[in-house]
Amino acid sequence: MSLPHLPPNVIRSVYLLASVLFIIGIKQLSSPKSARNGNLLASVGMLLAIVATLLDRQILSYGTIAAGIVLGGLIGTVAASRVAMTAMPQMVALFNGSGGGAAAIVSSLEYLRFARAGLPVPPVSGVTILLGALIGAISFTGSIVAFGKLQGLVTERAVTYPLQKPINFILFLAIVAASAWLVVTGQPDVMVYAWFAAAALLFGVMFVIPIGGGDMPVVISLLNSFTGLATAATGFSLHNHVLIISGTLVGASGTLLTYLMCKAMNRPITNVLFGAFGAVVKGTGAAGAARAGAMAGKGVREVSVEDTATILAYARSVIVIPGYGLAVAQAQHSVRELADVLKSRGVDVKYAIHPVAGRMPGHMNVLLAEANVPYQELYDLDAINPEFERADVALIIGANDVVNPAARNDPSSPIYGMPILDADKAKHIIILKRSMKPGFAGIENELFYNPKAMMLFGDAKDTASKVVHAVKTV
Amino acid sequence: MIEQLLTDLTILVLAIFIGYEIISKVPVILHTPLMSGTNAIHGIVLVGAMLVAGTPEGPLVTALGFVAVVLGTINVVGGFLVTDRMLRMFAGKTPGGR
Numbered sequence: 001m002s003l004p005h006l007p008p009n010v011i012r013s014v015y016l017l018a019s020v021l022f023i024i025g026i027k028q029l030s031s032p033k034s035a036r037n038g039n040l041l042a043s044v045g046m047l048l049a050i051v052a053t054l055l056d057r058q059i060l061s062y063g064t065i066a067a068g069i070v071l072g073g074l075i076g077t078v079a080a081s082r083v084a085m086t087a088m089p090q091m092v093a094l095f096n097g098s099g100g101g102a103a104a105i106v107s108s109l110e111y112l113r114f115a116r117a118g119l120p121v122p123p124v125s126g127v128t129i130l131l132g133a134l135i136g137a138i139s140f141t142g143s144i145v146a147f148g149k150l151q152g153l154v155t156e157r158a159v160t161y162p163l164q165k166p167i168n169f170i171l172f173l174a175i176v177a178a179s180a181w182l183v184v185t186g187q188p189d190v191m192v193y194a195w196f197a198a199a200a201l202l203f204g205v206m207f208v209i210p211i212g213g214g215d216m217p218v219v220i221s222l223l224n225s226f227t228g229l230a231t232a233a234t235g236f237s238l239h240n241h242v243l244i245i246s247g248t249l250v251g252a253s254g255t256l257l258t259y260l261m262c263k264a265m266n267r268p269i270t271n272v273l274f275g276a277f278g279a280v281v282k283g284t285g286a287a288g289a290a291r292a293g294a295m296a297g298k299g300v301r302e303v304s305v306e307d308t309a310t311i312l313a314y315a316r317s318v319i320v321i322p323g324y325g326l327a328v329a330q331a332q333h334s335v336r337e338l339a340d341v342l343k344s345r346g347v348d349v350k351y352a353i354h355p356v357a358g359r360m361p362g363h364m365n366v367l368l369a370e371a372n373v374p375y376q377e378l379y380d381l382d383a384i385n386p387e388f389e390r391a392d393v394a395l396i397i398g399a400n401d402v403v404n405p406a407a408r409n410d411p412s413s414p415i416y417g418m419p420i421l422d423a424d425k426a427k428h429i430i431i432l433k434r435s436m437k438p439g440f441a442g443i444e445n446e447l448f449y450n451p452k453a454m455m456l457f458g459d460a461k462d463t464a465s466k467v468v469h470a471v472k473t474v
Numbered sequence: 475m476i477e478q479l480l481t482d483l484t485i486l487v488l489a490i491f492i493g494y495e496i497i498s499k500v501p502v503i504l505h506t507p508l509m510s511g512t513n514a515i516h517g518i519v520l521v522g523a524m525l526v527a528g529t530p531e532g533p534l535v536t537a538l539g540f541v542a543v544v545l546g547t548i549n550v551v552g553g554f555l556v557t558d559r560m561l562r563m564f565a566g567k568t569p570g571g572r
Contacts, residue, residue: 022515023492029508030499036561039511043554046518050550053521059528064540068527072547079548080555091556092510099516099549105542106522109535116531124479224513231519236482238522244482245489250516252493257509355502362505369503369563380502 003062006055014052015242021045022246026253032375049242085370086327089220089360090150096224097143103230104136108197110237115188125237126183132233134175134200139226141204146220149213150359156213158276165274168206175199210276214401217360218261218272225254257361264355264381266407266417277414300436303454305463308430309470312338315392315428317348319384321421322364323357325398325434326460332371334464335397339373341471351377352384352421354402385422394426398433398460404445413443429453432460507560514553520546 006014021041028038059065076095083091107129114121121129148154178196182189211219228250235243262269271277303311312318320339326332339349351373357364365378379387388394396403403423406413423429429452436448447453456463500508523546527539
């Protein structure tokens, strides 16, 4: 089989068009109305780039490519159409890892080409090939570990062991040394390269393993930016501008989201990556134990489904604070139903979304959109916090650390300084919770002991539906 | 060589600025689709995978090239489809209705 070839300049022009479509596509993501169209434009750009590449005269055999595209397309289609919205973070991690793996392989084959031809590797090519392979490999295995953690195949807790940091540091030094050797000598050495690649793959695992599940929004953003950078590096090796442009756009996006997530938690990126946050349940020290004891002494106030329904039904305004627990319990539909019943009684209902609610940036918005909550009712932290003072009820469903006042007033708390939702300023605080178990960070929450707070224990989905029925009979 | 590198670097630097500008305008509610959409865009590495897989240089290159094309295609197809699924839920919703 043979396809007609396009002249290189025509192909480069198509690549330019594809880059423009990617940029316009991302730009249209700035509004929910045009966003779908933007994604469509970007995918058209991708299709054009792929078709143009097929007609490149460098391509001599189509069998491997055709088989690969059919198989990859099948896997991608099935995975994308079956995945539940709650499982979106791990799906994105897997797709991201695939891209990283592809970038690492392409860079490695570039290296192999030099080796086979017996040509010396010029320093610039050496650096870009090694960067593409290194970042791509870290993104590949790192994403797989992140997937495992989010899917529950690997423990969500931060895995730590003795000498972890020195071992990782030595591994990193070994990678740097191997890279330096390969670049400086310039003679292709496949054995050293293979060791380098293996170390890079291992480093990706070691890098993500000590990071806890609650910090996955940061990790996924960072790995996304890694794959972008690996793609850009591959573009340097292949002198392909569409790869450089697209890779850099994604690198910028991932970096920006990583920064926003860290800012939302008020923790520097180094703390997220190396702090082993959530490794063990904190507060086992004397001070922590004393505080826990004091809290236990105070006790919490429980509330019945009927009383909850009455309070909600006669409120003027209710602010719902959804957390990851809501997603775990699949309660988003019941909660939307509750909001509908309340709205039909003239209650003003708003949703307060903390930036780190969920397991990836913006995850909670997607979960609520799936339950047909209009996005106009979703408010971010800065927009909603001044409203709590006027709100009659703050209804907290499956959220914990993001409403913990310790972030405001306890300098010894690990989450001290994190901007939180000011739920404690509402007139009443109702907390739907499975049990008194602490949140991901393993920290006691004094909000539960607030005199205004009432606990409604049980499965979030089940309890929310019961409250819906009770409100209807009020 | 150096001229080529400078051209590539120019494009890289300009792309960083464009990326920062357009991405900082995306609202928080669309951050998940933004991530999965840009995720699909870095699947452009598939183009690189096709270029190496299409030059037959023995079984090792063919096998690795095949794997790269499969991974790149999963990234592209899965990324765009999943983003579309999410954006369908956001599009066309008016206040208080669907």
